[in-house]
Amino acid sequence: MMLSAPGRSALLVMDAQQGIVERLPRGAGARRGLGQLARAAGLARAAGLPVIYVVIAFRGRHPEIGRHNKLLSSAKSREFLLESDPATAVHQRVAPHAGDIIVTKRRVDSFFGSDLDILLRAQQIDALLLTGFTTSGVVLSTFLSAVDRDFHVTVLADCCADSDPQLHELLVTRLFPQRACVQTVAEWSAALRPAAAGQ
Secondary structure (H helix, E strand, O other): OOOOOOOOOEEEEEOEEHHHHHOOOOHHHHHHHHHHHHHHHHHHHHHOOOOEEEEEEEOOOOOOOOOOOOHHHHHHHHHOOOOHHHHHHHHHHHOOOOOOEEEEOOOOOOOOOOOOOHHHHOOOEEEEEEEEEEHHEEEEEEHHHHHOOEEEEEEEEEEEOOHHHHHHHHHHHHHHHOOOOOOOOOHHHHHHHHHOOOO
8 A cells, every 4th residue: 555655754653661661571572672662762853853752640549540441451450650650750761852852641551631633633644663662552552543533654663562473563564554653763774864865
């Protein structure tokens, strides 16, 4: 499927938070994902692309989480991802730099209930590079939402990880390519250099 060329792009670093990354099992690829994500963020900054961090965080006692929300109710029962908890901070290996933007959300999807869409439209961004933890959580939810909003979407597959490596593989090789682009950081950076040289 041919996709139109992207315009102004931004890198989204989603749920790359200390507590979330630490909960992923050893074989999930989180360590490699963090390394590749740090590389992607450096490349984006060098190319003048906005780097936007999306974090999930809740007020004390999780008033935002309803009793029917099966996924997030586990966070509520464990007092997890509270705004006051140091584990909710972005992982130090991919910590934001001065000038990066941080968006706080209350749901899995980065757009739902946040001001992300306003920020992107205000900066005339119509192309998104998605990264994050987990592939079947924030990446999938935000991917579907971004595609429905008509963004040009690219998933940087080696900047994502999931507690289920088989599910990660299924998403990046089967589902995501049906609706958007999937690249590694190496593939994206190779395409980025000629584009930057032409500006």
